Amino acid sequence: MEKWADNKAWFLVLPVFVVVAFSAIIPLMTVVNYSVQDIFGPGNAVFVGTEWFEQMLTDHRLHDALWRQFLFSGLVLLIEIPLGILIALAMPKKGWGVSASLVTLAIPLLIPWNVIGTIWIIFTRPDIGLFGVGINSLDLLEVPFDHTARPSYAWVTLMAMEVWHWTPLVALLCYAGLRAIPEAYYQAAKIDGASAWAVFRYIQLPKMRGVLTIAVLLRWMDSFLIYAEPFALTGGGPGNSTTFLSIYLVKLATGQFDLGPAAAFSLIYFLIVLLFSFIFYQALLNVGKGEKAS
Amino acid sequence: MARIDLKNIAHSYHAKPKEPGDYALKHIHSTWEEGGAYALLGPSGCGKTTLLNIISGLLTPSEGRVLYDGRDVTDLPPEKRNIAQVFQFPVLYDTMTVFDNLAFPLKNRGFKMAEITPRVREIADILDLTPFLDKRAAGLTADAKQKISLGRGLVRSDVAAILFDEPLTVIDPQLKWQLRCKLKEIHEQLKLTLVYVTHDQVEALTFADQVIVMYEGEIVQIGTPEELFENPRHKFVGYFIGSPGMNFLPCSLEGRQARVGGVTIALSPETAALGAKAEGELEVGIRPMHLEVHGAAVDGGVPVTVKSVEDQGSFRILTAMLNGHTVRARLPEGRPVPETQAWLRFPPERTKLFAEERLVV
Incomplete structure (x- = not known):
């Protein structure tokens, strides 16, 4: 290969390098720095090695929050993905209904997170909320509905909020995916005598693979990092029933000011999100791609 | 195999057509013989795909009737008409193997695997697809994919006609010729009625016994390539061909x-x-x-x-x-x-x- 007279071209990469350094690498390194030290005050820090990591990995409250988090994100995916697909399939394909449904779906996505929390608190309040008053007037529940009364009520409220807020995103992505399928596929399926289920299973679902990958990744990461909604709703309660990882982390870091353990926790948290995102991505990319013997 | 009669067909994409300009097909009245190879030739927008979709049942004509061997099929959906249609670009079920793709129309009609397997193998043999049967359809070349789309139509033993909607558009030039020969070969072997839509006169003239020239929603001439060349009945045929x-x-x-x-x-x-x-x-x-x-x-x-x-x-x-x-x-x-x-x-x-x-x- 020909050698260049000088390597000045590297300077062109420098701005990006600086931006990335300040936006990602340096903040991350400060977290790493905290995670291996016990800091008592400025200039008074002790290197503790992996002590904080060991402490966090054996912390029962963290384990509880982690399982809660997995349950929550799992439920979110199980509800939002199929529901989003169903909504997308049911959406009109032409006429004024298209814009009407697109605008309606987009509304929840435009509302700030903590406002959503407030809306749902009011909606489910047992004294003035439409839902709260409505369900209690039916007299079906043993304990009257109040999202702060029982863990299950808090969870139901939180799930409803999350599903209401984010299913539209999945639906919009799926709708875009469906609209991109050329008409000839449906025509061929008609000629082949395919049932509606076969059309979904062999045409629509495979063609939505790309958008579903994005939807699953976005919803997975976002629900795994959920903070504002449970914070606005009950602040992690009742008890610890809605204390998810991020709520616990914030309590640890800014409530108790345990920066070392919180930093170790952050890194573990980050790795979990990264690991699962990678697994989902690989799984969705390769699902149904293997050679099959007949 | 079937004779296709088109009786006073007219079609408009408007719900309430008023003037002649609203019609994509103005007045089509024609009979296509059993076992013939027909090419529908015309410029883009002349209504040839519309006519094809009316024959296959993907569209119901605004006026007129479609007859297969004298049987009125105008109101029958495509799956009841026993036609095969090959589209401009290959339409495949890409998560399935080639075998499953070919077997799909039969499975949908409730055939048993014992009947399906020999039939699929037979068709794969005709189309030279046997080596690919266990492969996933998505990874194949464009011409193999087009052959699979064709095979999905041929696999039904009662197929009445095969309709092609500009099937060679996405095929590389050197393979076009090969695939066209394959089509002719299949036509001779199976004696099926073939209808081939194209805007390429070379394709139409080499493929068909009878070329149907369409212009602005009407058939302007039906004839052998030679007739079209020597005796154009319409000015359009004169300058479109040659x-x-x-x-x-x-x-x-x-x-x-x-x-x-x-x-x-x-x-x-x-x-x-x-x-x-x-x-x-x-x-x-x-x-x-x-x-x-x-x-x-x-x-x-x-x-x-x-x-x-x-x-x-x-x-x-x-x-x-x-x-x-x-x-x-x-x-x-x-x-x-x-x-x-x-x-x-x-x-x-x-x-x-x-x-x-x-x-x-």
Whole structure:
């Protein structure tokens, strides 16, 4: 290969390098720095090695929050993905209904997170909320509905909020995916005598693979990092029933000011999100791609 | 296998068509024989795909009936019509293997695996797809994919007709020829009625026994490639088929001669007699290859000014002006080409007369 007279071209990469350094690498390194030290005050820090990591990995409250988090994100995916697909399939394909449904779906996505929390608190309040008053007037529940009364009520409220807020995103992505399928596929399926289920299973679902990958990744990461909604709703309660990882982390870091353990926790948290995102991505990319013997 | 009758078909994409312009198909009345190879030829937007979709049942015509072997199928959905349709680009179920793709129409109709397997193998054999049967359809080349789409239609033993909607558009040029041969071979082997939509005249002329030329929602001529070339019934057929297309010159009739501006062109007695009875604006039409080009004045020759000469490899195209009208003539290679002035002779037996865009009859 020909050698260049000088390597000045590297300077062109420098701005990006600086931006990335300040936006990602340096903040991350400060977290790493905290995670291996016990800091008592400025200039008074002790290197503790992996002590904080060991402490966090054996912390029962963290384990509880982690399982809660997995349950929550799992439920979110199980509800939002199929529901989003169903909504997308049911959406009109032409006429004024298209814009009407697109605008309606987009509304929840435009509302700030903590406002959503407030809306749902009011909606489910047992004294003035439409839902709260409505369900209690039916007299079906043993304990009257109040999202702060029982863990299950808090969870139901939180799930409803999350599903209401984010299913539209999945639906919009799926709708875009469906609209991109050329008409000839449906025509061929008609000629082949395919049932509606076969059309979904062999045409629509495979063609939505790309958008579903994005939807699953976005919803997975976002629900795994959920903070504002449970914070606005009950602040992690009742008890610890809605204390998810991020709520616990914030309590640890800014409530108790345990920066070392919180930093170790952050890194573990980050790795979990990264690991699962990678697994989902690989799984969705390769699902149904293997050679099959007949 | 079936004879297809199209009885007074008209179709509009508007819910309430008012004027003729609202119709994509104006009036189609035609019979296509069992086992024939037909090509639907026409420019984009002439309604050929609409007509194909009406035959396959993807569209229900606004007016008229479609008959297969005398049986009215107008209101039957595509899956009940036993037709195969191959689209412009390959349509595959890409998560399935080639085998499953071919078996899909049979599975949907509730056939048992014991019946499906031999039939799929037989079709795969005809289409040279046997080595790929266990492969996933998504990874194959475009021509193999098009063969799979075709195979999905052929796999049904009761298939009435195969419809092709510009199936070679996405195929590489060198494979186009191969695949076209395969189609012809299948046609001969299975004796199926084939309908082939294309805007490529070479494809239509080499593939079909009968070419159906469509123009603005109407069939303007049905004939063998030779008939279309020698006796275009409509001006459109004249300039759409052949490269370059037919020359047309507005004229008036003077006894047995056509007068174009200041010059006269001799016509055959039959043509002149027919022309005398025709109404409307007259035009003489002649194929560029039938024009005789001379470097000096000849008997019956019309003087023209040469504008340009294009070398097309095995022949040359001379473009000349005749009283302000452009005329193209095809010259065999090796013949001397007049540089500025030339004389064109219109052989009377080759010179056609058109009235209101239609051949005088």
